[in-house]
Amino acid sequence: xxxxxxxxxxxxxxxxxxxxxxxxxxxxxxxxxxxxxxxxxxxxxxxxxxxxxxxxxxxxxxxxxxxxxxxxxxxxxxxxxxxxxxxxxxxxxxxxxxxxxxxxxxxxxxxxxxxxxxxxxxxxxxxxxxxxxxxxxxxxxxxxxxxxxxxxxxxxxxxxxxxxxxxxxxxxxxxxxxxxxxxxxxxxxxxxxxxxxxxxxxxxxxxxxxxxxxxxxxxxxxxxxxxxxxxxxxxxxxxxxxxxxxxxxxxxxxxxxxxxxxxxxxxxxxxxxxxxxxxxxxxxxxxxxxxxxxxxxxxxxxxxxxxxxxxxxxxxxxxxxxxxxxxxxxxxxxxxxxxxxxxxxxxxxxxxxxxxxxxxxxxxxxxxxxxxxxxxxxxxxxxxxxxxxxxxxxxxxxxxxxxxxxxxxxxxxxxxxxxxxxxxxxxxxxxxxxxxxxxxxxxxxxxxxxxxxxxxxxxxxxxxxxxxxxxxxxxxxxxxxxxxxxxxxxxxxxxxxxxxxxxxxxxxxxxxxxxxxxxxxxxxxxxxxxxxxxxxxxxxxxxxxxxxxxxxxxxxxxxxxxxxxxxxxxxxxxxxxxxxxxxxxxxxxxxxxxxxxxxxxxxxxxxxxxxxxxxxxxxxxxxxxxxxxxxxxxxxxxxxxxxxxxxxxxxxxxxxxxxxxxxxxxxxxxxxxxxxxxxxxxxxxxxxxxxxxxxxxxxxxxxxxxxxxxxxxxxxx
Numbered sequence: 001x002x003x004x005x006x007x008x009x010x011x012x013x014x015x016x017x018x019x020x021x022x023x024x025x026x027x028x029x030x031x032x033x034x035x036x037x038x039x040x041x042x043x044x045x046x047x048x049x050x051x052x053x054x055x056x057x058x059x060x061x062x063x064x065x066x067x068x069x070x071x072x073x074x075x076x077x078x079x080x081x082x083x084x085x086x087x088x089x090x091x092x093x094x095x096x097x098x099x100x101x102x103x104x105x106x107x108x109x110x111x112x113x114x115x116x117x118x119x120x121x122x123x124x125x126x127x128x129x130x131x132x133x134x135x136x137x138x139x140x141x142x143x144x145x146x147x148x149x150x151x152x153x154x155x156x157x158x159x160x161x162x163x164x165x166x167x168x169x170x171x172x173x174x175x176x177x178x179x180x181x182x183x184x185x186x187x188x189x190x191x192x193x194x195x196x197x198x199x200x201x202x203x204x205x206x207x208x209x210x211x212x213x214x215x216x217x218x219x220x221x222x223x224x225x226x227x228x229x230x231x232x233x234x235x236x237x238x239x240x241x242x243x244x245x246x247x248x249x250x251x252x253x254x255x256x257x258x259x260x261x262x263x264x265x266x267x268x269x270x271x272x273x274x275x276x277x278x279x280x281x282x283x284x285x286x287x288x289x290x291x292x293x294x295x296x297x298x299x300x301x302x303x304x305x306x307x308x309x310x311x312x313x314x315x316x317x318x319x320x321x322x323x324x325x326x327x328x329x330x331x332x333x334x335x336x337x338x339x340x341x342x343x344x345x346x347x348x349x350x351x352x353x354x355x356x357x358x359x360x361x362x363x364x365x366x367x368x369x370x371x372x373x374x375x376x377x378x379x380x381x382x383x384x385x386x387x388x389x390x391x392x393x394x395x396x397x398x399x400x401x402x403x404x405x406x407x408x409x410x411x412x413x414x415x416x417x418x419x420x421x422x423x424x425x426x427x428x429x430x431x432x433x434x435x436x437x438x439x440x441x442x443x444x445x446x447x448x449x450x451x452x453x454x455x456x457x458x459x460x461x462x463x464x465x466x467x468x469x470x471x472x473x474x475x476x477x478x479x480x481x482x483x484x485x486x487x488x489x490x491x492x493x494x495x496x497x498x499x500x501x502x503x504x505x506x507x508x509x510x511x512x513x514x515x516x517x518x519x520x521x522x523x524x525x526x527x528x529x530x531x532x533x534x535x536x537x538x539x540x541x542x543x544x545x546x547x548x549x550x551x552x553x554x555x556x557x558x559x560x561x562x563x564x565x566x567x568x569x570x571x572x573x574x575x576x577x578x579x580x581x582x583x584x585x586x587x588x589x590x591x592x593x594x595x596x597x598x599x600x601x602x603x604x605x606x607x608x609x610x611x612x613x614x615x616x617x618x619x620x621x622x623x624x625x626x627x628x629x630x631x632x633x634x635x636x637x638x639x640x641x642x643x644x645x646x647x648x649x650x651x652x653x654x655x656x657x658x659x660x661x662x663x664x665x666x667x668x669x670x671x672x673x674x675x676x677x678x679x680x681x682x683x684x685x686x687x688x689x690x691x692x693x694x695x696x697x698x699x700x701x702x703x704x705x706x707x708x709x710x711x712x713x714x715x716x717x
Contacts, residue, residue: 005034007059008041014052015204016045021059028060029069030095030120039098046105053108053207056128057200058115067119068095070148070300074293089284095120095154096276099127108213110203114196117141118178123154126163126189129213130206133181134196137375141189142178146256148299149292149668153283157263158275162217163189165226166268167238173260174246188225217272228268239265251537253668256286290678294670297716298660302653303495309486311471311498311654316483320491321345325401325426327418328408329360329391332435335463336405338364339492341388348398349391357391364389367464398425403488405457407435410558415439416447423449431484433457437508438559441474441501452478455485458505459494460662468661469494472505495661497654499643503563506649510639510672511663515556517635517698518544519576521628525619528597528608534628541664544632545597545608548580549590553597557584574698582615634688635698636665637672644673645704652715673715681709 004023010016018041022028045051058064102109102124110130117125117133122141125131133139143152143160151157152173161169164187171177184190194202216222227234239261246257259282267275286292322345326337329351337347337360351357368385371377377385390397398404404422408414415434422432432454434444445454456472469492471485482498489496499506518531532543541547548556557580564571583589583596588609590596598606640659643649649658656671669675676684685706691699708714 004037005031006037006041008044010051011204013204013208014050015207016041016051016054017200018054018056019059020056020065025069027063027116028058028065028121030065030067030124031069031072035094035098039101042098042102042105045107051107053110053211053213055110055112055200055203055207056124057112057203061114063115064113064117065121065124066116067121067144070296073287074296074301083288085284085288088287089280092153092284092287093277093280095123096280099124099155100273100276103127103129103213103215104218106213108207108211110206110211112199112203113139113141113190114199115139118144119152119156120154123152123156123159126159127155127215129215130192130203130211131190132192132194132199132202132206133184133190134199135181135193136196137180137182139181140178141181141184142176143173144176144178146174146254146260147176149254149256149289149295150286151256151260151263151279151283153280155276155279157260157279157282158267158272159217160189161264161268162222162224163187166224166228166235166264167226170238170242170261170264173264174242174257215272224268230269251539253291253537253539253666255289255291259283259286291668291670294674294678295667298653298656298670298674299667303657303661305653306495306497306657307490309490309496311482311496312486313479313483316479319402319480319484319487321403321484321488323401323403324348325398325404325422325430326350326360327404327406327422328435329357330407331363331461332459332463333405333407334360334363335461336407336435336459337361337389338367338464339494341385343491343493345388345491347389348401349389350393350395350398351391352393354391354393357393361386361389361391395421395425398422399427401426401430403431403433403484405433405435407459410436410439410555412439412444412447415444419444419447429453431455431481433485435459438504438562440503441472441477445474445476451476453481455481456501456505457485457488458507460507466661467495468507468658469496470505470507470658470662471496471498472501473498474501495657497649497658497662499649499654499658500647502643502646502648503566506643506655507658507662509648510636510643510659512556512559513635513639513698514540514632514663515544515548515551516574516576517631518548519579520574520695520698521631522612522616523575523579525617526628527618527622528612528616530622530625531628531632532608534625535632537625538629538633539666539668540632546606547664549596549598552590552592553580553583554589554592556580572697579616630687631691631695631699633666633672633675634684634691637676637684638688638699638702640672641676641702641705645702676705677714677716681705681714685709 007019008016020028045054109128111125111128113133122143143156145152181193185193242261250257263279263282267278324340324345325348326333327350329349337349340347349357349360368382372382406418408418432448434456435458437458441456445451448454454474455477458470460466460468469489486496521531522528532545535543560577588595594600599609600606640655649655652673655673659665659671660667685701688699688701
C-alpha cells in the first residue's frame with residue numbers, strides 16, 4: 001500500500017512506529033488517506049504476533065495532529081441534503097469505530113506528542129493506552145469543535161469526562177478551551193511529560209516495561225472521577241446548572257452546546273461502545289443542521305482561503321514589507337505599529353508632536369510588559385520588538401520606507417497634507433495606504449503623486465486583537481499595490497478581504513446600519529433595553545447602543561454630516577440621524593466622556609441612560625423580541641446584498657468573512673449571506689417586503705435578490 005499519511009516501521013524490539021506525515025498538508029490532518037492507512041496498520045499490528053505494540057508520533061515538526069480535514073467534512077458530510085440520517089451517521093461513526101478498535105485490539109498503543117494536538121488528534125491520543133507529551137508550554141491540546149458548530153465526534157465527549165471528571169471536562173468541551181501539557185497532566189489526561197527529543201523513546205519504554213492494552217473505562221469497577229450517574233449528589237448539581245449557564249453564554253444560538261451536554265449526560269451512564277454511538281448520533285444532528293455547515297464554510301474553509309491570499313494577483317512577485325512608515329500614533333496607529341514590529345518589520349512611528357509619538361510607542365511597551373508578566377514573551381523578544389519602533393516627528397526618517405500607512409484625523413485636508421509631506425521623502429516605489437474607515441480612497445488618492453500606488457488598508461480596533469484587515473481598491477490602484485497590501489496582511493497575520501471603493505467601503509457602511517436601525521426604533525418609542533438585548537440575543541458581539549458609544553456618538557454625527565454634505569440631494573435622512581444629532585448637542589459623545597446612550601458610573605456597572613425616555617418616551621405597545629431582532633439583522637443583511645449588487649464587495653465569501661470578523665455579525669449564521677441562503681431567498685424577500693411596508697425604503701429588496709429568486713439561485717451552491 002502506498003503510504004500517503006502514516007508510515008510504519010517495526011524495530012528490533014517488535015514495536016511498530018506509526019509516523020504521521022499527511023502528504024500535501026503543511027499540518028497533519030485526518031483525511032481519508034489517514035483513516036484508511038490507520039485502519040490497515042492497526043489490523044497489521046493485531047495480526048502479527050511479532051509486534052508487541054505500537055507508538056504513534058508525528059513526522060512533522062510543526063505539530064502532531066490538527067484534527068479532521070474540515071474540507072472533507074464540509075464536502076462529504078456537513079449540510080448534505082441528499083443524504084439520509086442513517087448514511088450520515090455511518091460516515092460520522094467511522095472515526096469512533098476506528099479509535100475504539102485501536103483501544104480494544106489487545107496490543108498496547110502509546111502516543112508521543114510533539115506539538116499542537118486538537119480535535120480528532122486529541123481524540124486519537126485519548127484512545128491510546130499511554131500518552132507522552134513534549135515539555136513545551138506552547139503545545140496546545142483540546143477539542144475546539146464547538147467553535148465551528150460541531151461536537152467532538154470521535155469519542156471526545158466520552159473519554160475526556162472519564163479521564164478528568166465531568167465537571168472539570170465540561171468547560172473544555174463547551175468552550176473549546178485548550179490545555180497545556182502541564183494542565184493535561186494535572187487533569188489526568190496524559191501520563192508523562194518528557195523532553196521533546198525523548199517522547200518517542202519514553203513511549204517505547206512504557207510498552208517494553210509491560211504496558212497494558214486496557215483503558216480504565218473498560219475495567220469492571222471503573223468510576224468516573226468526581227461522580228457519575230443521575231442520582232450521584234456529587235454530579236447532579238452540575239447537570240442541573242450547566243444548561244442554564246450554557247444558555248446564558250450562547251443565547252440558544254449554538255445547538256452544538258446542547259448536543260454536547262446531552263451526549264455527556266447520556267453517554268457517561270453507558271458502556272463505552274454504546275456511549276460513542278450516542279455521541280455520533282448527536283454529531284450527525286449537527287452535520288445535518290444549518291449552523292455547523294455555515295460556520296465551517298465561513299470560519300474555516302473560506303477564512304483559510306483568505307489567509308492564503310486567494311485574492312492576490314498571481315503574476316506579481318512577493319513583496320514583503322521591510323520598513324513601514326506609520327503616520328499618526330493615536331490608538332489605531334499605535335496598534336498597527338505594534339503588530340508590524342511583532343512581525344519583525346521596522347516601524348517609523350510619526351506624529352506631529354514627540355509626546356504623541358512616544359505615547360504611541362508606549363502602547364506597545366504596555367502589551368509586551370503584560371506578555372512578559374504572563375510568560376508569553378521573553379525579555380529578549382520584548383526588547384527586540386521595541387527596538388523596531390522609532391517614534392519621530394521628522395518626515396525625513398521615512399526615507400527608505402517601502403510601505404506607508406496613514407492613520408491621521410478623518411479630514412481630507414489633513415490627510416492630503418501628510419501625504420504630500422511623506423511623498424517628498426519616500427521612494428517612488430513605496431506603496432501608500434490609508435487606514436480611513438469612511439473616506440473614498442479614489443478621492444484621497446488625488447492628493448498623491450502616484451494614484452496607482454495608493455490603496456486603502458483599513459484596520460479594526462483594537463488592532464492587536466481584531467483579526468480582519470479590509471483592503472480597498474481605488475479607481476486607479478494597481479495590482480502591484482494590491483499585492484503589496486496583501487503580502488503585508490499575511491506578514492502581520494491578519495485575514496484580508498478585498499473590496500472596491502465606496503463611501504464607507506464595505507464594513508463601515510454595513511456595520512453602521514446596526515446602530516442606525518436601533519436609533520430608528522428608539523425614535524418610534526421602542527424600549528432601548530429591548531432593542532439592546534435583542535441585538536445581543538441575536539448573536540451580535542455587543543448591543544447596538546453599546547457599540548455606538550464605543551465608536552463615539554460624535555464620530556457618528558460627523559460622519560453623518562460629512563455624508564450629507566457629499567451626497568447633497570441624494571442624501572437619505574433617517575430618524576436615527578436626528579437621534580444622533582440630539583445626543584451630540586447634549587454633549588453625550590459616548591464612552592469617551594462617560595455619557596452616551598449609556599451612563600458610566602465610576603464605581604458601578606454601565607446602564608442605559610434614563611434620560612432617553614424624556615426625549616423618546618416609550619410607546620404603549622411594544623414589539624416582540626423577534627420583530628426587533630429581525631429589523632436589526634435584516635437591515636444589515638440587505639446592505640450587504642447592496643454592496644454585492646454594486647460590486648463594492650465582489651464575493652459572498654468575503655462578505656461573510658468581513659461581517660463576522662470585522663463588525664461581529666452573529667457567527668452562528670456563517671455571516672449575512674449564509675443566513676439569507678439558510679432562511680431561503682423566497683422567505684427573506686417576503687419578510688423584507690413586509691418590513692419595507694411598515695418601516696420604509698431601508699428594507700427595500702435589491703433587484704439582485706429578486707433576479708436570484710426568479711432564476712432559482714442561491715449565493716452558495
